[in-house]
Amino acid sequence: MGKNKQILAIFAVGYLVILGVTAVAAPLVAPHSPTRQNVEVRFSPSSSTHLLGTDNFGRDVFSRVIYGSRSALLVGIVAVTIAVVLGSLVGLVAGLAGGTTDNILMLLMDSLLSFPTILLTITVVSFLGYGLLQVMLAIGIIFSPVFARLVRAETLVIKTEAYVEASRALGSPIVKTVYKHIIPNLLGKVVVQCSITFALTIVIEAALSYLGLGTQPPEPSWGMMLKDARNYLVLAPWMAIYPGLALALTVLCFNILGDLISERLNPKL
């Protein structure tokens, strides 16, 4: 690893750790309530009481950015978990079973993949109703094909390896084979994919909240803060800059993290 990369890695991991800690400890870190309105001080620029200024209702932008990280991370964790579990199951079954089962399952997954992600998420959310829970479910479902394809491809390769065939020939049950041989081999690639998907889910959650389909007001979310800021770009630019910065940094750091893990797991010789 080069020196620059090392710095980058420290920066990314450091940022994500801080983000995680502030999200968990938001009530302790945030100086104000994220939802309390105080219209007398609306649109104030940054000051000692309001570190990053206030928004159109006089709410503290700093506190809202901190609380906003909660919904971003929550969506990331839950949606990625859903996608990994659902996608891996489908991929494993398809890869191991082969034949018609494989064809049908992969056809389903491919048809999900063929839709533009945002469009499909909006469709699913409109069907399920607006809200954070629905968004997490929708994103989880929509990202499952990525994992299904990955897991299936790996399974197909691994299952023909001599040691796997040998363990099968010795009569070890399929579940044990999956657990002992296939999953450990998959893990690396899935973790890398998780990190990239995590970044994507955060962007999608922000996009949906921007459209008013995600987090419900007054609960803060970065996407919604950007939406609120849209009409005050010239009057109160800080309303857009800080949540935007938080969003961009988070996504960047998750991508850097993904690259790092991928490099560690597949060292180039």
Place this chain on the structure above:
Amino acid sequence: MKKRIIIAFLVATIVIFLAGIGGNANSVEAKGLNFALSGNPDSLDPQKTSGTLTFQTLKSIYDTLAEPDQSGKIVPALAKKWEVSEDTLTWKFHLRKGVVFHNGDALTAQDVKATLQRITDKTTASPKAKEFGAISSIETPDNYTVVLTLKQPAAPLLASLASGWGAILPKSLIDSGHDFASKPVGTGPFKLKEWIRDSRIVLEKNNNYWMAGLPKLDAATLHIIPERAVQVQGLISGQIDVSYIVDKDDVPLLKASPDVQIKESLTSLIMVMAINCSNPVLKDIRVRQAINHAIDKQKVLNIAYGGGKPIGTFMDHGNAYYKDFTALYPFNPDKARKLLADAGVGKETVFKLVLPQNYEQHVKAGEMYQDMLEKVGMSVQIKLVDWSTWISDVYRGAKYDLTVIGHTGKLDPHGTLGRYGTAKRYVKWVNPRAAELISNAKRTSGFENRKKLYDEALEIMATEVPFMYLGSSFRRVAFRKNVVEFRMTPKLDTFDFRWTDLQ
């Protein structure tokens, strides 16, 4: 210095957005007005929608038999005069001669008859068909006379004929099944040249317009710009001549520009938070009173709606039938807390505040209401829904506790008050006395006679508070200094380009 760079960067971004508009602003037309329209109309068929944007656009393309002037008084338009019989059951309209449709057809009584039949025809499925339901027969004794016979007295009919949905269409095209939704053909001051959805609507002058010397403009382009910040930058840079939805927060920015003027007028909107009176807790009048006391109305008007005048009952502030009841429920959080305690409502009762997500102002107001209600000890949970869900679940289905909306004050008070006091309206507020007064007023003629009935009905509505009455908001219009005579017709909430000119 840093702040300047940031602002310069933002302005540059917005200007790039505007570049698309700039292209055709400085070219061809001699006197073309560039107007910022806040959204895309769903259809341009005046009889198949109730969308405000449609009627705002069609005001320039169609005419009606009568029309409201700027003060709200109904004056002749395509009909040069009309007579109503003693029993108010026969209405005789005399049409103006020499009026020509954009396709060359001359306006005759047959066109009026065909149009009215089209509205009431079930296959048209006009959302406004009911307003014309009292008409039992339409006769045309000659080419320039239309006689309407009514089943029962219907004072609000004239207002319906003067509204956007009373637009007169040519019979020949109605018969041939013309696609009015995308290619409107009327008698109005402008013809539709092109409509590029979500981009612009281009209108060009109708040289044969029946009002001598009008319109003064050669063309008007309605640029569809939903983003307020983009409209504001367009005005300052001169790519937009008129914007009619200027927010209070943008006023200082516009005032700083020497080329821009701002005019403020009261809209005919009735902004409310509706309360579902069929909810077992909200059925208790004390809870509804508490909600009314908990809200600082002027503050919400100023911040969410850009200023306005509070109202105390279900009628727009500028209406001739308006009566002031604002003193009944002033902002008084302590009284609200006491009323809630009396009614036994605490934090454990959660009210669902449903907001139409596409109306930013209502969402903003909703966030303020939520905060103010929480401050007097209520639990309120916001739920955003899309417009069609709001219509089906809230307005039709009454599946909500609280909701925020603006009702458009109608030309005739019956349009505003009809069927309130019965369970047919979404607030589910039942009051037989109010319902009786309202339905009697519909069959009564004469302003004074009707006012007496409406006064009492409005007083009952003001006291029993099936709504939290907020107020009527201001409409701010900003225009470049070279624009003269830009007119709004407040009663229709539309703009009127006929007298507008560019210097």
